[in-house]
Amino acid sequence: MRVIRSVSGMQRLSLEWKRAGVRIALVPTMGYLHAGHLSLVERARKAVGSRRKVVVSIYVNPTQFAPSEDFSRYPRDLTRDLRLCRSKGVDILFVPENADMYPNPPGEEFSTYVTEEKVSRGMEGASRPTHFRGVATVVAKLFNIILPDVAVFGAKDYQQAAVVQRMVRDLNFPLRIIVSPTVRERDGLALSSRNKYLEGTRRADALVLSRAIRKARAAVSSRRNGSLSAPRLKSDLRRLIAKVPSARLDYIEFFDPGTLVPVSTVKAGVHLALAVFIGNTRLIDNARL
Amino acid sequence: MRVIRSVSGMQRLSLEWKRAGVRIALVPTMGYLHAGHLSLVERARKAVGSRRKVVVSIYVNPTQFAPSEDFSRYPRDLTRDLRLCRSKGVDILFVPENADMYPNPPGEEFSTYVTEEKVSRGMEGASRPTHFRGVATVVAKLFNIILPDVAVFGAKDYQQAAVVQRMVRDLNFPLRIIVSPTVRERDGLALSSRNKYLEGTRRADALVLSRAIRKARAAVSSRRNGSLSAPRLKSDLRRLIAKVPSARLDYIEFFDPGTLVPVSTVKAGVHLALAVFIGNTRLIDNARL
Numbered sequence: 232m233r234v235i236r237s238v239s240g241m242q243r244l245s246l247e248w249k250r251a252g253v254r255i256a257l258v259p260t261m262g263y264l265h266a267g268h269l270s271l272v273e274r275a276r277k278a279v280g281s282r283r284k285v286v287v288s289i290y291v292n293p294t295q296f297a298p299s300e301d302f303s304r305y306p307r308d309l310t311r312d313l314r315l316c317r318s319k320g321v322d323i324l325f326v327p328e329n330a331d332m333y334p335n336p337p338g339e340e341f342s343t344y345v346t347e348e349k350v351s352r353g354m355e356g357a358s359r360p361t362h363f364r365g366v367a368t369v370v371a372k373l374f375n376i377i378l379p380d381v382a383v384f385g386a387k388d389y390q391q392a393a394v395v396q397r398m399v400r401d402l403n404f405p406l407r408i409i410v411s412p413t414v415r416e417r418d419g420l421a422l423s424s425r426n427k428y429l430e431g432t433r434r435a436d437a438l439v440l441s442r443a444i445r446k447a448r449a450a451v452s453s454r455r456n457g458s459l460s461a462p463r464l465k466s467d468l469r470r471l472i473a474k475v476p477s478a479r480l481d482y483i484e485f486f487d488p489g490t491l492v493p494v495s496t497v498k499a500g501v502h503l504a505l506a507v508f509i510g511n512t513r514l515i516d517n518a519r520l
Numbered sequence: 521m522r523v524i525r526s527v528s529g530m531q532r533l534s535l536e537w538k539r540a541g542v543r544i545a546l547v548p549t550m551g552y553l554h555a556g557h558l559s560l561v562e563r564a565r566k567a568v569g570s571r572r573k574v575v576v577s578i579y580v581n582p583t584q585f586a587p588s589e590d591f592s593r594y595p596r597d598l599t600r601d602l603r604l605c606r607s608k609g610v611d612i613l614f615v616p617e618n619a620d621m622y623p624n625p626p627g628e629e630f631s632t633y634v635t636e637e638k639v640s641r642g643m644e645g646a647s648r649p650t651h652f653r654g655v656a657t658v659v660a661k662l663f664n665i666i667l668p669d670v671a672v673f674g675a676k677d678y679q680q681a682a683v684v685q686r687m688v689r690d691l692n693f694p695l696r697i698i699v700s701p702t703v704r705e706r707d708g709l710a711l712s713s714r715n716k717y718l719e720g721t722r723r724a725d726a727l728v729l730s731r732a733i734r735k736a737r738a739a740v741s742s743r744r745n746g747s748l749s750a751p752r753l754k755s756d757l758r759r760l761i762a763k764v765p766s767a768r769l770d771y772i773e774f775f776d777p778g779t780l781v782p783v784s785t786v787k788a789g790v791h792l793a794l795a796v797f798i799g800n801t802r803l804i805d806n807a808r809l
Binding site: 238242245246249250251252334338339340341342343344345346347348349350367368371372375376378397398400401402403404405487489490492 | 527531534535538539540541623627628629630631632633634635636637638639656657660661664665667686687689690691692693694776778779781
């Protein structure tokens with residue numbers, strides 16, 4: 232496994248590979264890797280086969296964090312990430328620097344952004360107004376630098392995957408997006424690098440997200456032949472979450488899994504997503520019901 | 521020469537070429553080709569050599585026109601364009617349809633745009649607020665569909681070329697932009713498909729743009745050792761333009777050719793751009809002084 236830090240060095244290698252007909256799979260991450268990321272690496276390897284190349288990028292992208300958010304304290308452990316990627320047979324670990332990704336010479340500052348204006352609007356987009364602009368921009372950059380045939384994203388960031396898929400369709404990126412299932416701890420907690428922030432009893436409190444999903448699922452399956460009112464089910468889940476003193480609901484939404492448009496009645500196939508602060512830690516989760 | 525109308529067909533061919541190591545040059549146009557466009561085709565052929573591929577795209581891109589502008593009456597003559605491209609040894613003429621470029625299924629409408637926020641602000645960007653968003657978006661799409669190693673743009677649309685260059689740098693498109701000189705009629709009129717709109721005496725009136733450039737050049741060379749006040753030179757040129765009854769100045773700007781930041785003093789090396797309505801026809805021109 233090679234570690235590449237320079238944008239031009241990475242792009243040069245990708246271009247060489249493309250000219251030689253080598254297929255490339257990309258797993259974009261912000262590092263501090265966990266079993267969820269590693270499942271994406273496995274999915275990427277499966278997609279392109281053993282003789283092709285798997286690139287993992289590790290980049291905590293500043294443009295997708297608001298000034299008030301956790302950019303500077305986002306967990307980082309490159310030594311461990313390196314070891315994990317090596318153990319998974321990753322070919323290239325791409326770890327660019329901010330000054331290389333967002334060049335800033337006086338008078339010629341970075342000034343181009345990609346914005347998606349429909350599926351990025353609600354939920355995460357409403358709570359974090361510039362988040363998806365940062366995501367779409369950095370993902371477009373990574374696609375142009377690494378030139379993957381396939382890119383693998385985690386379903387835990389469901390809306391992010393939808394924004395990226397829309398961008399790929401609209402801007403005609405010549406690649407395929409794979410969305411790989413959320414990996415969970417045994418007790419149901421969705422894996423996230425931010426789980427590291429959960430200290431003491433907060434770890435148990437964080438289970439309220441997956442508990443809400445289970446409750447919604449149970450409600451749907453107990454009404455197999457009817458449909459549920461979304462506002463009513465939302466209040467039930469709000470009450471469930473309010474029982475945990477450290478929890479503060481940011482949003483909970485039922486929506487069409489393809490268009491991400493909110494629905495007023497809930498039935499099997501509808502998607503649920505929620506964001507909850509556990510203390511100061513903002514966690515998200517989602518599932519198809 | 522082959523004419524390709526489908527986006528997926530064009531992208532499939534480009535991917536085949538890339539895998540075979542074939543270099544591709546792109547000349548993006550809105551058709552109604554004139555000698556200016558053909559000079560771009562020659563430049564493209566020179567850039568990639570005779571054994572490589574030159575693609576000309578013809579697409580009157582709706583997203584770069586405001587509702588009040590001339591999208592529907594923009595001149596079109598595909599038969600003539602075809603003949604001209606064939607005579608220039610173009611390999612592929614790519615002529616996509618609107619429904620293929622901007623897919624619009626209900627609930628999943630086209631929704632991703634590329635915006636450049638610095639060099640696109642003044643001049644054309646100030647007069648035509650959504651113009652460069654449309655340009656950057658369609659150019660990004662063409663780059664992803666045609667996968668060129670080189671793309672050639674005309675210097676007549678100087679700010680457009682600057683926006684595209686900034687986008688290529690910021691989003692890391694793996695290609696090189698060439699900006700090719702403006703081609704003029706003998707009397708100085710810059711070639712433009714919109715010159716077709718000029719009827720009767722308007723053709724002669726339109727010479728006021730190149731006359732303004734010559735006057736600015738003369739002013740700069742007569743003051744070889746000093747510099748001129750930009751506001752004063754602007755008023756001189758405004759007066760020159762006001763002498764033509766059918767002419768209405770939109771803007772005139774002196775700026776740094778690299779950053780496009782306006783300057784207050786004019787000297788050799790400064791760039792001049794202007795937009796003037798001749799009757800209802802909006803013309804632009806520019807030059808380095």
